Amino acid sequence: MVVFTNVKEKDLDILYKNGFSREEAKTIYELVRLRNQDVTLIVYNSGKLLLQGKKEPVKRIAKKIESLGVGNLVKAEKFRQETGWVIGSDETLKGDTFGGLVVAAVKADDNVREELLKLGVADSKSLSDKEILTLAEKIRLIAQCEIKSILPEDYNHNGNVTQMLNKLHQEAANYLKPGKHVVDKYPGCDVGEIQEEKAESKYIEVAAASILARSAGLKQLDYLTIKAGFSVPKGSTHVKLALMELKERRLDFNEFVKVSFRNVKEFLK
Numbered sequence: 001m002v003v004f005t006n007v008k009e010k011d012l013d014i015l016y017k018n019g020f021s022r023e024e025a026k027t028i029y030e031l032v033r034l035r036n037q038d039v040t041l042i043v044y045n046s047g048k049l050l051l052q053g054k055k056e057p058v059k060r061i062a063k064k065i066e067s068l069g070v071g072n073l074v075k076a077e078k079f080r081q082e083t084g085w086v087i088g089s090d091e092t093l094k095g096d097t098f099g100g101l102v103v104a105a106v107k108a109d110d111n112v113r114e115e116l117l118k119l120g121v122a123d124s125k126s127l128s129d130k131e132i133l134t135l136a137e138k139i140r141l142i143a144q145c146e147i148k149s150i151l152p153e154d155y156n157h158n159g160n161v162t163q164m165l166n167k168l169h170q171e172a173a174n175y176l177k178p179g180k181h182v183v184d185k186y187p188g189c190d191v192g193e194i195q196e197e198k199a200e201s202k203y204i205e206v207a208a209a210s211i212l213a214r215s216a217g218l219k220q221l222d223y224l225t226i227k228a229g230f231s232v233p234k235g236s237t238h239v240k241l242a243l244m245e246l247k248e249r250r251l252d253f254n255e256f257v258k259v260s261f262r263n264v265k266e267f268l269k
Contacts, residue, residue: 002062003126004049004071011070012043018068029130036061042120046128047071050120079117079204085109085179088205089169089192092124092217097239097257097264098232099220100155101164104212105172107144107179108205115142116204124200124210129218136215139208146175147216152224156254162188182206224256232256236263243267 015034016022020041023033034041039053039061049071051058066073089105108116119138127135139145148168150158158164170191173181183192184199184206199206224232228251233242243264246256257264 002051002058003074003120003122004051004062004065005047005074007043007047007049007071014068014070015041015065018064027134029134036064041065044128044131046130048128048131052118052120054114055117079113079207080202082113082180082203082205083110086203086205087173087176087179087181088184088199088203088207088209089172089181090124090184090200090206090210090213091165091168091186092210092213093220094161094165094186095236096217096221096234097236097261098152098224098234098242099217100150100152100258101161101168102150102213102216102220103148103165103168103172104209104216105146105169105176106139106205106208106212107176108208112143113204116208121204121208121211124207124214127211132211132214133218135211139212143208144176145209145212146172147212148172149216149220151220151255152257153255156259159260162186165189166191184210228256236261239263240267 093099181192182194185195
């Protein structure tokens with residue numbers, strides 16, 4: 001995947017004058033879509049420009065855009081060249097105070113991998129929430145996938161996060177078998193034929209799984225927001241006000257947060 005940031009509306013005029021034709025945006029998050037040869041360019045409202053298409057045309061168009069001084073080239077994703085069926089799995093919400101746990105798996109062969117590349121699949125950490133939600137729906141349409149979502153109440157009941165992760169990763173992969181299982185390695189990981197740290201930047205299947213997991217995680221937090229009656233935060237750094245809100249509303253902490261987390265334990269003392 002190739003991405004440019006800091007793309008301004010005035011930059012579009014430069015692209016129009018250099019052979020880029022305009023197409024209609026397909027989501028509310030897009031400012032405009034452009035096309036040049038077989039490459040699709042998506043300009044997001046955030047100022048990010050994403051190039052989609054086959055490797056060589058994308059590389060050629062990226063060089064052209066860079067030469068025109070449009071935005072800043074920040075990422076050229078390079079995934080390992082795999083053969084046959086590969087299942088990648090990844091998780092999210094593991095370090096968040098609010099929410100439980102989500103594990104997603106995606107299965108791909110050569111044809112599906114090419115389609116995922118065309119979509120612009122990348123490590124979810126490099127994408128905005130809006131891009132995640134849009135890409136997740138597209139991934140579902142072209143690849144076999146499985147998502148396991150555990151709410152806080154079940155998370156707190158089960159207790160051991162490593163055991164839960166091993167179980168969920170294995171269950172998600174089993175649902176999609178056969179295929180070589182690649183896991184984004186975590187402490188205590190004992191599942192998968194390949195266990196590798198930062199696998200989401202090395203295997204496109206894991207990158208796609210990271211997008212699906214994060215999308216499901218965002219939806220779980222949205223559900224908890226509706227249930228709580230106020231916006232629940234992501235992460236674990238700035239959550240004290242939200243914990244106070246839970247207490248003031250006399251809501252059951254087991255239904256919203258990981259009660260085993262140190263910040264929650266200290267708050268409840």
